[in-house]
Amino acid sequence: MNNITSLYSGNGFGGLDKCNNCPVRGLSFCSALDTLALEEFSALSKTRSFTDGQLILTEGEVNEYIGSITEGIVKVYKLLNDGRQQIISLGFPGDMLGNIIDAEYNYFVEAVGKVKICLYRVSRIASFAATNPEIYLSILGKTNQQLSHARDWLVLLGRKTAKEKIASFLLLLSEHHLGSETDQAFKIPLKRQEIADFLGLTIETVSRNFSSLKNQQLIREQAGHMLIIVDYSALKNIS
Amino acid sequence: MNNITSLYSGNGFGGLDKCNNCPVRGLSFCSALDTLALEEFSALSKTRSFTDGQLILTEGEVNEYIGSITEGIVKVYKLLNDGRQQIISLGFPGDMLGNIIDAEYNYFVEAVGKVKICLYRVSRIASFAATNPEIYLSILGKTNQQLSHARDWLVLLGRKTAKEKIASFLLLLSEHHLGSETDQAFKIPLKRQEIADFLGLTIETVSRNFSSLKNQQLIREQAGHMLIIVDYSALKNIS
DNA sequence: CGGGTCATTGAACCATATCAAGTCCTGTGG
């Protein structure tokens, strides 16, 4: 076992330095806290790292932690009995993982590349909230955002064609500027099979539509899955 | 205009009687409040009724109210430019409508049959929460539940076949026991077109799969869209 | 009874899945 539970151990160094240096300061659900509350809150956190493909949370496990992604990308997915898989969401830096409501966690969460997460015990959130109820509002905000994204994806899965799905997916990625600051190229973090599982397609259909967009000169792909959107507005129209 | 905004006017009679007689007492997000808080909270509410097909909330409107469904069913949906429609969720008694986070509301909500809703101004929730922060946790719980349902539906839309979708839909309805207490038959509240828009299918495919399930003797349909699930476990297997 | 909406059914078509090669990367060991 080297999932979230077994890795939660030892003391974090806590304190405000940790938060002030945090790459997602201002994005995470903790960002709503004032300086005083943040100091107290940060003492409750532990930072953990995961490598590509590592399982972070599992369906059915006791829902003991929530976390905030500080670095990297995760995929959240569900499985059907026969192995069919649906990726439910991608988590980017600043996104919240887990929830403080359910007794059991209901999804699989897996690191896509190198990932760092700032973790809190659900039970400690409750006691912290006794004096800092605004943390609930903040978590509610993150949950509401996830709901909004999930519902957008419902429209995509239910009513969009394969090409529209691919275009929407690329635009989603481009919003998260995954490349260097200077370059418009960004890395596609998912494999074709994962893209397929995210868009409700097969790997072949994904591949064909990538090729088609390349032929239409709307995108270009470079070594190492680096993508350049050549015609942004055309892609937007398609989506 | 006779949507939610224009109908919010006049004084509710408030007080605990209202809540004690409420058909969704114990289901709604207000149920977490203790007697004292509930009395205060209920004074903020107004009850409004809607008839079949009436628009309750609109995409783009100022997000001024949240509500709790006390009677009836609503459909929450999104539209694409070209008119394609996806129903995002069905709201049943006890379910929350709207949110207290966003500045604008992002969906269309329409009454399916006769509907009653208990309404609160978002701005009043904020001031109420100053002394009763547990209301946030309660709203968070409802939001989390909606997220969970949305994610289940992502799997359905992305990875299930038409027949699996229909079976899942019928089981969803059966969980909400829409019929009389004594009878196992329940009413299908949606038209075929609406079912199609919920499941990401066409009306014809929905119809064909209903027929097929009838031929297989797994379900029966009576006058007025009353449905009987003959073989519950077979339906469960399919889903 | 008659007109409209809603639902069913049939036939043809098509977007996507499935099956099957092949090619291109990428990391590894020599």
Place this chain on the structure above:
DNA sequence: CCACAGGACTTGATATGGTTCAATGACCCG
């Protein structure tokens, strides 16, 4: 630095589930 092995991706041929188009049938309400 090259050879090679295995996985990832692409492309082609074929199959098929679901859509589309069209006609008919059932039901409800005036």
